[in-house]
Amino acid sequence: MLDINGVYKVFLPGTVNEKIVLRNVCLKLDEGDFATLIGSNGAGKSTLLNCIAGVHSPDKGIIKINGVDVTKAIEYKRAYLLGRVFQDPMMGTVSNMSIGENIAFAVRRGQKRTLKQCITNTERDKYRELLKILNLGLEDRLNTSAGLLSGGQRQALTFLMATVKKPKLLLLDEHTAALDPATAEKILNLSHEIIKENNLTTLMVTHNMRDAIKHGNRLIMMHEGRIVLDIKGQEKQRLTVDNLLKRFGKASGAEFESDRALLY
Amino acid sequence: MQIITGSISLGLLWSIMTIGVYITFRILDIADMTVEGTIAMGAAIAAQAIINGMDPYAATALAMAGGMLAGLITGLLHTKLKIPALLSGILTMIALYSINLKILGKANLSLLRADNVFTVFENLGLSAANATIVIGLICAIITVIILYWFFKTELGCSVRACGKNPGMTRAQGVNTNNMIILGLVISNALVAVSGALIAQNQCFADIQMGIGSIVIGLASVIIGEVLYSRQHLMSKLIALVLGAVTYRIIIALVLKMGMSPNNLKLFTAVTVAIALALPVIKTKLHPVKISIEEDV
Ligand SMILES: Nc1ncnc2c1ncn2[C@@H]1O[C@H](COP(=O)(O)OP(=O)(O)O)[C@@H](O)[C@H]1O
Numbered sequence: 420m421l422d423i424n425g426v427y428k429v430f431l432p433g434t435v436n437e438k439i440v441l442r443n444v445c446l447k448l449d450e451g452d453f454a455t456l457i458g459s460n461g462a463g464k465s466t467l468l469n470c471i472a473g474v475h476s477p478d479k480g481i482i483k484i485n486g487v488d489v490t491k492a493i494e495y496k497r498a499y500l501l502g503r504v505f506q507d508p509m510m511g512t513v514s515n516m517s518i519g520e521n522i523a524f525a526v527r528r529g530q531k532r533t534l535k536q537c538i539t540n541t542e543r544d545k546y547r548e549l550l551k552i553l554n555l556g557l558e559d560r561l562n563t564s565a566g567l568l569s570g571g572q573r574q575a576l577t578f579l580m581a582t583v584k585k586p587k588l589l590l591l592d593e594h595t596a597a598l599d600p601a602t603a604e605k606i607l608n609l610s611h612e613i614i615k616e617n618n619l620t621t622l623m624v625t626h627n628m629r630d631a632i633k634h635g636n637r638l639i640m641m642h643e644g645r646i647v648l649d650i651k652g653q654e655k656q657r658l659t660v661d662n663l664l665k666r667f668g669k670a671s672g673a674e675f676e677s678d679r680a681l682l683y
Numbered sequence: 684m685q686i687i688t689g690s691i692s693l694g695l696l697w698s699i700m701t702i703g704v705y706i707t708f709r710i711l712d713i714a715d716m717t718v719e720g721t722i723a724m725g726a727a728i729a730a731q732a733i734i735n736g737m738d739p740y741a742a743t744a745l746a747m748a749g750g751m752l753a754g755l756i757t758g759l760l761h762t763k764l765k766i767p768a769l770l771s772g773i774l775t776m777i778a779l780y781s782i783n784l785k786i787l788g789k790a791n792l793s794l795l796r797a798d799n800v801f802t803v804f805e806n807l808g809l810s811a812a813n814a815t816i817v818i819g820l821i822c823a824i825i826t827v828i829i830l831y832w833f834f835k836t837e838l839g840c841s842v843r844a845c846g847k848n849p850g851m852t853r854a855q856g857v858n859t860n861n862m863i864i865l866g867l868v869i870s871n872a873l874v875a876v877s878g879a880l881i882a883q884n885q886c887f888a889d890i891q892m893g894i895g896s897i898v899i900g901l902a903s904v905i906i907g908e909v910l911y912s913r914q915h916l917m918s919k920l921i922a923l924v925l926g927a928v929t930y931r932i933i934i935a936l937v938l939k940m941g942m943s944p945n946n947l948k949l950f951t952a953v954t955v956a957i958a959l960a961l962p963v964i965k966t967k968l969h970p971v972k973i974s975i976e977e978d979v
């Protein structure tokens with residue numbers, strides 16, 4: 420479903436600030452894979468997701484989604500393949516559009532925008548039903564501006580928007596990091612449910628080791644622009660935090676201590 | 684009374700350009716300087732076309748096409764050549780100064796003896812002042828209705844989304860560059876129509892007409908938002924029309940109170956600066972106090 424081969428990304432090439440952020444990244448996700456991605460700050464996780472989504476284009480290597488080579492495709496042209504939820508709750512919705520308009524906007528992802536109504540009445544009824552899944556009472560507030568929602572509500576709505584039109588690949592970049600712990604857990608559990616129910620191929624960045632272990636069938640760890648661990652199957656299910664820390668040390672040859680706080 | 688009707692009619696004609704300014708400034712989040720050149724171009728095209736015997740309505744439509752072209756050029760400079768939006772607008776505006784002079788042939792073109800969109804109604808028996816109000820009102824209502832419809836279409840929603848959250852809009856598969864260009868084209872079309880109507884109303888087109896018009900537009904937008912705007916899109920659009928009219932009434936009153944017309948632009952600029960700074964001034968005057976008791 421996702422096939423990344425030999426991807427490099429260099430920021431500010433040719434300057435004193437040149438930084439190789441991705442080094443020969445290779446990663447294959449099969450259909451239905453739910454992979455969690457962890458790594459210390461600056462490891463290149465967001466950059467990798469941005470390369471997949473087309474926000475950045477890799478300097479070397481090939482990226483295929485669902486068999487389509489998207490390496491050179493600009494962001495909006497590959498959007499039809501992807502669902503995305505960002506870390507910042509403000510990023511995922513349009514604040515001055517209503518909840519209903521936001522969902523309708525996402526439902527038309529990858530379609531040509533025409534002079535038809537941006538949301539029809541039949542859609543309204545459908546979205547009310549859909550919003551009930553979130554269990555946040557949003558189904559009664561279809562005409563409320565998304566800007567009036569709390570961070571947690573906006574993230575829940577963004578998640579719904581990212582998955583309502585089943586994407587070939589779902590990219591989640593620390594999508595609960597800006598929320599308080601209780602809300603974060605709620606959104607994460609909701610994400611888990613929706614991903615499982617729709618069998619969505621997912622790549623989820625998290626800074627929380629326990630979440631990375633608890634969710635998904637694969638765990639991928641990055642360090643300084645490289646993928647240093649890719650744990651799957653039975654092994655992934657038996658994984659513990661301590662065990663993971665040890666394996667990270669061995670694989671990267673780096674001390675973990677400084678990163679420990681960040682990863683918990 | 685005469686001051687009021689004069690202000691209302693002038694305000695209605697300027698309300699079309701106010702809506703244009705709103706589209707770029709508030710919806711696209713761009714301060715589009717093209718407007719200063721476009722309003723004079725609308726006037727110049729309409730005036731020259733009318734003098735050459737064109738029907739005033741067709742001449743106004745021609746002005747509109749000119750405005751669309753101006754918006755298109757600014758849009759291409761900004762999106763394709765990656766020139767910052769403000770600078771793109773300034774470049775088009777400066778270029779338009781020369782083009783407008785070419786269209787006019789001289790700095791000032793009189794329309795005194797020519798027919799215009801208002802005389803058609805005057806011939807029906809309306810007074811000149813009332814004819815202006817009727818035409819202005821019809822144009823404003825049509826503009827508001829069409830834009831209300833447009834911004835509720837898939838395409839219109841994409842333009843709105845693109846101004847507020849371009850990253851997310853691209854993530855939904857929308858070409859944000861095209862939406863910016865579309866917004867600029869619509870905006871400048873409206874501004875040019877406004878210029879064409881103003882020229883026909885005052886019976887001349889002048890190369891200097893556009894100077895300061897962006898600030899007048901912004902002042903009208905802000906007055907409309909502060910005094911009349913509500914959440915609903917329709918109310919926002921109507922508020923712009925009312926804002927443009929209110930601006931004209933305020934100006935007429937200030938002039939009547941004895942302010943020299945020479946100070947008008949200074950007055951408007953200072954008013955807009957204060958209005959735009961209000962959020963900052965407010966937080967300076969009433970810093971957010973964090974009270975522990977309230978938090979519990
Ligand atoms: N647009 C950019 N320009 C320059 N450097 C960048 C840019 N984006 C990210 N970086 C750098 O790339 C490195 C990796 O960043 P990122 O992928 O955001 O890390 P992560 O998400 O794993 O914390 C960081 O050192 C960051 O400073």
Ligand SMILES: [Mg+2]
Binds near residue numbers: 464465466
């Ligand atoms: Mg990151």
